[in-house]
Amino acid sequence: MPDTGDVLSTGELTVLGRVGVASNVTLVCDLATAEGAVRVVYKPVRGEQPLWDFPDGTLAGREVASYLICGALGWTVIPETVLRDGPYGPGMVQRWITTRDPRAAADTRLDLVDLCPPELVPDGYREILRAYDGAGDEVALVHADDPRLRRMAVLDVLLNNADRKGGHALEAVDGGVYGVDHGICLHQENKLRTVLWGWAGDPVPGDLLADIAAFTETLPGESADRLAEYLTDAEIDALLRRAKRLLDDPVMPFPETPRPIPWPAF
Structure with missing residues (x-):
């Protein structure tokens, strides 16, 4: 093909x-x-x-x-x-992206991003916050502590993703984890809104930093030329600043805006 x-x-x-x-x-x-x-x-x-x-x-x-x-x-x-x-x-x-079916009889796992009772947060998940559902019961917003999802979280920092909802992180039947809906990204001002805050304060893995370092060598350059068809010069410059900031301080950021999680979250 x-x-x-x-x-x-x-x-x-x-x-x-x-x-x-x-x-x-x-x-x-x-x-x-x-x-x-x-x-x-x-x-x-x-x-x-x-x-x-x-x-x-x-x-x-x-x-x-x-x-x-x-x-x-x-x-x-x-x-x-x-x-x-x-x-x-x-x-x-x-x-x-064809996703796995969490309703399958043999599949009892939570989704990559999900809600569950606070006392039932499973191993391998990170709790983001607690809230109350429509019935008034307390629930925890959690996401998987999965390296595939962590790479998505790092990408969101670079993209300045303003709308990473839980439903935008897909676990596919091919074993991959994919992110969709990136129309509200790449603003020159900080607008990061995401449900993937579980790694805030953690070091960025070295292999991802190496990829980011190689990417910065193409900005300005070949990558910037391709992006110029879709973004302003100021937005491309801001992308380069975000990448260099991660290299200079390779730690996942904490929320900095009044509304760090998109609404609705899914």
């Missing part, structure tokens, strides 16, 4: 349905290839809700920029993503 990125850029899209819970138009499509249909997500630019604090570019462009940064780091956190034309005009097209 051809390279997935090439397939996403050229195959014909057939819309199957719309994701109703998404705030922007998000369409599930089949993409025709010589080897058969490939399931993808298509987010047309014309379906984006304008955001006063992200006036430049498009959400689709920020999703592509996030994927390019992830790829330049040598990480596979974000599924293959392109900007292309589609049935409703230009938009982002991304490979669909």
Whole structure:
């Protein structure tokens, strides 16, 4: 089969349905290839809700920029993503991630990010906060202490991700852990909002720091040239500052904003 990125850029899209819970138009499509249909997500630019604090570019462009940064780091956190034309005009097209089914009879694990009674937080999970559910019962917001998820958390710091909800971290049937929905990223001001605060104050692993150091050598340079199609110069400069800050002080940050967790959290 051809390279997935090439397939996403050229195959014909057939819309199957719309994701109703998404705030922007998000369409599930089949993409025709010589080897058969490939399931993808298509987010047309014309379906984006304008955001006063992200006036430049498009959400689709920020999703592509996030994927390019992830790829330049040598990480596979974000599924293959392109900007292309589609049935409703230009938009982002991304490979669909098939996730494990937590309702399967033999699968009793929590999701990567989940809620549980505070007294039942399992080993291998980090508690983020406690709150009360709709029935008035106390619950703990937790996430897995998983190196695949930790790499996503480091990527979110670099991307300045303002919307890492629990439902945006997917454990796939192929064994990978993927992050989706990166349209609200890469602002030049600090807007980090995430459910992945469990590593705050912990050292950034050395192998990830090595990847970040190599990435900074391409900014400004080849990576900056590719990102310039989607981001402003100020946003690219801010990305480089965030990367260098992690190298100078290789510790996962603590929350610095009044609203460090997105709402809703899932």
